[in-house]
Amino acid sequence: MDGGYLMSNIQLPAVKPKRRAWNKGRLIGQKRPLLPKQVWAIRARLELAENLRDLALFNLAIDSKLRGCDLVSLKVADLVVGDCVRERVSIIQSKTQRPVQFEVSEGTRDTVWNWVCSPAMLAVGHLFPSRFHDRAHVSTRQYARLVRNWVIAIDLDPSGYGTHSLRRTKAALIYRKTGNLRAVQLLLGHTKVDSTVRYLGVELEDALSIAEQIDI
Template identity: 65%
Template sequence: MPTTDESNSSANRPTPWNKGQLVGQKRPLKPKDVWSIRARLEIEGRERDLALFNLAIDSKLRASDLVSLRIEDVQVGGRARERATIIQQKTARPVQFELTDGTRKAVQVWLMHRGSGAGFVFPSRARSQSHLSTRQYARLVHGWVTDAGLDSPAYGTHSMRRTKAAQIYRKTGNLRAVQLLLGHRKLESTVRYLGIEVDDALSISEQLDL
């Protein structure tokens, strides 16, 4: 039986952010889901969310790196970059990513609306924070997938990171390329991250006739 001190300690312990939620590897979005979410954000004129969503898909960045992007990371001379390089917070290693035409346009529109030529791409609306928090980003992601008619608990911020990487792997089978794009130190990490099974590997092997 717990002592009074133990009971008080349990009562004061903060509730985990993911209590009662589905925890595990989140699904990547399918191309049709990406188009659906993007179209909805465009129609509704949600400039910040569209730029955030497009950057999330193109950059394949972790949530912490995405929300802390600075204007100079994605724009130079008043124009959106075609390629960007950042240092990852988790690994302290550089990673590169491309900005496709649609993403560059969305970023340009958002930055014109946002104003100011310096600072974070996605500043926080809360005075206590300098940029959008990962928690707020997660809420936005769940809103996007819910509006698209998807099962919200099955998706999360890692869905955004995995989406393009999963498509690249499916179309090319090039794990090394995906490893570089995700900034993983080890190929084994990329294999686990993509959830590659033996059947996937055999399928790729069968396409090669030597």
Template identity: 60%
Template sequence: MEIITDTPFRTAKRQRRITGGKLTGQKPALKMKEVWSIRARLELKKRVRDLALFNLAIDSKLRACDLTALTVEDVAAGGEVKTRGIIVQKKTGRPVQFEITEQTRVAIRNLMSRHYLRSSDFLFQSRLVSSPHLSTRQYARIVQGWVRSIGLNPATYGTHSLRRTKAALIYRKTGNLRAVQLLLGHSKLESTVRYLGVEVDDAIAISESVDL
């Protein structure tokens, strides 16, 4: 009798059936109304650092290790916040660019002014003497606090939820996986497909919207 062993494809397919179409352990992106709710609460409470951190996390789509290690000179020059930033990713060693929207520039400017930050300073400094900048663990706890504040389950969401949020929205609006791949800094398109949880149904729906 022929014994058929599981392949990664079969395993992933079974996981999607069990979890309603999502890969096990995948952190969902935030919805637009959830982004607005968190941002409004941070603005209302005048949480200067957290507002800059949240806005830049959404804009940049950076991994936690890269976001928390940003310096002022990565996002600003001559005292002015840039409209675009570029860094070399810690995980891949490859450069990635990101946009910095107007509301994020204002938040960063306020953060720099509040803490008198110099160009060589870390942007998101830790309150712990032993750490020169916010750690990924501290960032993860902050994210849990944000989602909890708007009634979401902090166990369901994580730092990758913020990284995935704008990328998922761009994909849904354009269907352009290559653009999302570049924005996320993935070296392979397959990584982007897995990261966004793109399925055959998604591809067909995009194809159906194009008339020739």
């Protein structure tokens, strides 16, 4: 039988094109928290631009210390009751399915309220709705792009910052001022305190120094 005929009937495995790795060419590692002066710099730019949505999103990201997936999926009803914004909010984390509470400062409550009362939020359920009809709310990818734009606007290197920078910012400040890992653990919604130690980049010596100050 003709060899060419046999070869033409051999089924070769399909070769799928290799997808470019999402982290190719990117700096990977622990993202830095923002310093207070950097928080104020971003906030001032958003206020000047009168960007109600981004201002509410940024302020709430700092206060809530939520993961991006939980932040973007917040609903208006999670924060707003009647004609006021809650001072404390409790949600179930999507990653752990455990509850976590966070405080909403007065400034953040004002920006959230201004955003909720804007024409863009008429009869909308999610706090940060998507502009695309096939999505209920802003995606984590879009949130990451916004954070990148915010840090670039104040001349920071975007490779060193990300959505976790906003989650870590207030938590890192609380730890530096109080040394209370347990409090930070609760605020971040971590199951174990060693997760908080790793997340904040706390060294063993720091942890031992804190422990030595506690006498029971």
